[in-house]
Amino acid sequence: MACRADTELQPPSFEPPLLSEQINQTEEEQLAVEPDVIPDVTLKVEGESFYVNRGRLALQSPYFRALFFGCGVESSRRRIEIKGVNVEHFRILMEHSRTCNLALDRNNVLEILRTADYLQLEGARLLCSKFLERELHLSNCVGMMAFAWQLGCSQLYTAARQVVLTHFSAVYTQEDFLSLSKESIADLLASDDLTIMKDDLALEAVLRWVAFDPKREEHFLELIELVRPESLSLPFLTELLTRMKSSDHRAQLICKLNQYFPASWSMGRSVRRTRAGETLFVLGGFPKTFFLNPPNLARQFL
Template identity: 30%
Template sequence: MSVSNHENRKSRSSSGSMNIQLFHKTSHADSLLTHLNLLRKRRIFTDVVLRAGNRAFHCHRAVLASCSRYFEAMFSGGMRESQDQEVNFHDSLHPEVLELLLDYAYSARVIINEENAESLLEAGDMLQFHDIRDASAEFLEKNLHPSNCLGMMLLSDAHQCQRLYELSWRMCLANFASLYRTEDFLHLPKDKLQELIFSEELEVEDESLVYEAVIDWVKSDVERKLGDLPELLRCVRLALLPESYLLKNVASEDRICSFL
């Protein structure tokens, strides 16, 4: 049928008004992803290889760019990788975690559990799979506990998960009396320890506990942390300590004198 004949037929059938119908197949998106995933597994039309560790993943640039601003910028900008047929993450990304991200890109599904949630959050943030980062943060929020809140505080702070950070921060303040005796506490960065002990919301029955926490933190690596002691002690409310405690533990104790 010629274009002119088609136009004539359309005008005759319309009688001055156009009858239209919207066809929308709701399963089309799932069907499309399923077929793209099959093409990926068969390495049909794939145009880039992602490498992590000793594994290689054949993918479609268009799919990756549609799911990740990281890949969109990489493939569309002036970066060297925009022309390369291979992107190698070396050991900066675990291959099993990358596989989970790719499975999500091609299926809109991923299983998050206690073993992979932190890694997925980190990788999701790194590759800008923001939905994965946020879903992993939500999972960790639901599994937040005094035993892991220090680690969650640092993780969420590094990857800009504001709600997880606020929840873990409050839990750290509320459980400081037990947390300062843990290995996680001894590995806190100085700035985070300083923020904790300086907070007006720190829940401790006795300021001597804060003093002991600072001393224990320094003693865990005296050579590296000794220079931080004076600044940390300024955050301890020494005026709240009994005079007897000050004389015994602060003014005359050998360990504190040697540090200062």
Template identity: 30%
Template sequence: MSQEGGVPVKRRRENGPDEQPELRELIEKNISATQEIKTLVNNQEKNLLERIEKLEDQRENTEWLIREVVKIGAQINAENKKSLDKKFVLNETFCDILTMKEGDYRYGKFYEHFGQKWNLVVRRQDNYLGVFLNMNKLGNTEEGSAETFHSLELSVGHKFREAIKQEFKFDGSHMYGRLKFSTWDEMQRCWLVDGKLSVKAEVHIKKLSGAMKPKLIDFDASAKFSDYILEVGGEKFHVLKQLLAMRSPYFEALFYGNFTESTKDATELKNVDPTDFQNFLEVLYGEYKAIDDFTLEGIMLLNDVYDAKTVGERCQEFLMEKSQLSLCKKLKLVSKYGNEELKDKLISEIKTLEEYKSIVADGVEDFSHDVTKALLKKSLTLQ
């Protein structure tokens, strides 16, 4: 090693300073590559996040859709269940309460529901007000029985006091309620308005039976050509699947659709009165004599769900040609189960203003929008 002025001098690289640009270029390329990798990673991460967000959105939309479907399904089931329930409401205003003496009764007007007549009754006994729900036979039908759940209310305007909720079997004695609903003084002080007392009953019929009429068709184990059992209210009905499916979309879906019932040989139909179902099946099988004023409403109630065309047609024919039900009751049935043609024909039978007023007073709360609108038009022709 050479020395200059006694100080060793480092050996100069062969290329000297010419190597520096190559080093810088390499470093710059590495930095550039690193940035590209980072950019690529960032883009991939961004794309991944976007995909995750889309999946989350889809999941939220799917969950929302599922919730909506479940909600709609629950609503449909609730509506179907309600449509099979035999329910009605009675409202009565007693105008001469203050003239009642000890032991006196006052009877409200009778209303026809499910083949029987129903009304509200009040009584004064031991200075108490008694309130009762009463059932009477309709027309020429024999004595019937009914298992009901009902409530009785006294009301003042939009305020009411709910009285009792009872479950009774109307058999033998056909009047049930509470003998001591309130004291007579309390009734005058709290529930009497301008000398009038308003009473309301909400009735849910669990089971209704009329006279023990002979069955037109036996659907027991001896039934021929049966291949399925429908359990209704503790009773077994042996039926032919193909016949029911041919005449009712409901049973076609039940027996041959994508339901577990289609793989079984028996199933239960809930919330159905077995007496109504016996009558419905008889008509479905062609025994149209099963329809009368007592059975009509129950059959129409079931057919509103089961949608058997022939059953609906036979019920409508009976309603228009043979039924002895009041015109008001017929309009109520048409409001719920009928069609435009029946509505127009029934309303055309109203001939006097007095008859019109009576119908509107008795049924306005039970009429459909279309029937109410048609009645308003009818009133213009009776002025």
């Protein structure tokens, strides 16, 4: 995946999950540091001074490498002010840079990760990501997936995405799901790892996501292309027909689907996901594949 999404693709932030563990020792191989390196520069953050060694920080971070040894005016200064970071989080990261110990808890891990990302301290960033991976849960996996994508944490993103795909039926009703980007929704629906018995849930998820914001209606037919019509159940389709008489936004979307059928639905080009499926009914001992055909949804079932 791309390391960073542009403004349109960035999912929103989310409330910190409940974290219970603390890391005092690193789990990944860290850059060896000299215990008695002499500080040669002062960094000031929110009025507090930190005495550090340029060479050691430069080895650990491209940010500091450019700051200390680049072409900017800071490279010749002995006192440099760092803006845009919290002093408490900065202190923890400077301790990690010196000792390789990173103190993480349920209250600071997200902000430590953001700060480490800003300062390009990859070792601390990786530890925060590993910490959050172990705390993935149904209640936070959607938000964590969006958060990881926003910061370009590929391993955390992959782990959170897998939880979402595995427990899609439990998470698509969450508020965080409504804040995902169109690209994220499409990625989930297209995945062969999407674990759903019927595509009723996939279609319901699309309707819910699009109905949340009227501006999303332009994406409706594109996302519907990713729903497998042969895996829709007859009771669910019957329910869709009854909704057409309603006046809410979802009913309008269903009417739009009735009018503009996706090409893949009418031509039977959809590809089954690698999962267990259910046939709608059986005739003469052979499963019948049920495709919706234009020009009218109601004509197929009434």
